[in-house]
Amino acid sequence: MRSTLQWPSPFPIPTFSYDVELRLRKANEVYEQTNKTLSVPREMKSHILEKIAEAIFALKAYPHPEEIETVASALVLKHPCLTEPGTGKGFDGWNMSLKYKLGNYRSKLRSAGCHEVSINRKRGGGDGEDKRTLKKAKRGEVNYLPDHPSGQSDDTLEEERLILVEELKKRTKNENLVSQKMSVTFSLRRKEIVEVVPMVSEVLERWPALFLPNEIGNEFKRITNVDLLDTFRSSLHQHTPQLLKLYRARQGAFGKEMEDLLNKLDQQTSNIVNQIKQTVLEGLPLFLREDPSALFRKCLDTSPPDRQTRGMKMGILAVIEDDVAPSALPTFTNFTVVLEEAAVLKDISDLLSAVAYLFGLIYALDFEYPKEIRYSFEVIEKVFMEMGTHCSARVQSLKTKLML
Structure with missing residues (x-):
């Protein structure tokens, strides 16, 4: 599961490799004295975009356009030597580059088997053509379809689910245990709900704790990080x-x-x-x-x-x-x-x-x-x-x- 932090303001620009940070520091000093911007080599720009894409994905797989813009703005604020001369906001090019980089980054993760960006596709089209369009999390979800926790699989999480169901059958329930098992099995539950699209009656049978008042709030916070x-x-x-x-x-x-x-x-x-x-x-x-x-x-x-x-x-x-x-x-x-x-x-x-x-x-x-x-x-x-x-x-x- 990715971090459950809300979208930060300002966005924290990550630390780049030692040589890139050194070049940026020297270029920022020059910019402060002469207003001369840095001509960024291709490999340096690629490294900057890659590190920022990783930082963005740690918070959100599909950020809104205005959120990406805050990242580009934060980048030139931290490193003014990267400001783009001429008209505009001074970071329009970086903003566009980040959008493309995020798309490429998601494609790379999809090939690696990341559930969140591989399931967010739906098959469509006709005339024999296999067209694909992204099915994005569109309502502020932070963790729409996370990967399983490290060391966990469908089978191990199913065992945790069975323990949870048995606990719900008791007259006196251990609320702490229920919350802990609900948190552990979150990725399995989301996988079932998003991929299988079960009927509510089926979810009630498999995940009865999801319909407890406290757990509704907990699940909402896991998905959106909002109380x-x-x-x-x-x-x-x-x-x-x-x-x-x-x-x-x-x-x-x-x-x-x-x-x-x-x-x-x-x-x-x-x-x-x-x-x-x-x-x-x-x-x-x-x-x-x-x-x-x-x-x-x-x-x-x-x-x-x-x-x-x-x-x-x-x-x-x-x-x-x-x-x-x-x-x-x-x-x-x-x-x-x-x-x-x-x-x-x-x-x-x-x-x-x-x-x-x-x-x-x-x-x-x-x-x-x-x-x-x-x-x-x-x-x-x-x-x-x-x-x-x-x-x-x-x-x-x-x-x-x-x-x-």
């Missing part, structure tokens, strides 16, 4: 006032559903802080002009379980008390995360946690965002969790409004 619950909670707390303001300012534009949602909030007299955040989450699909029923569904606590989840590929089931007066506001007893009609996580106390766990499971199971609710998940990913900067026009518009 799931803390990041989501703090970001939602930060954006809630402005989101609520936006909802109220244009509630008439979003139909009766938004008006009803805000009116119910205004009638609340208890637990108001949680109710506000719940309203903000329920209103997000409406504000983004998506169908909220594609993500949220309500049911009575007396409804048959199989009927509650029927037809739900992915979403949150809000369970309502059945014995309240018709005129009273609905009381949610708990929330359930549903995937492929299976209730994979029950009895969640609040909607905020339920949405966070669902988002974590999307990463853990390598799910695509459903098309009918993709903008809401994009907001969670790129606005709330701050994982990526390139947004669709609809999400960028909301992001800009939140900054006002």
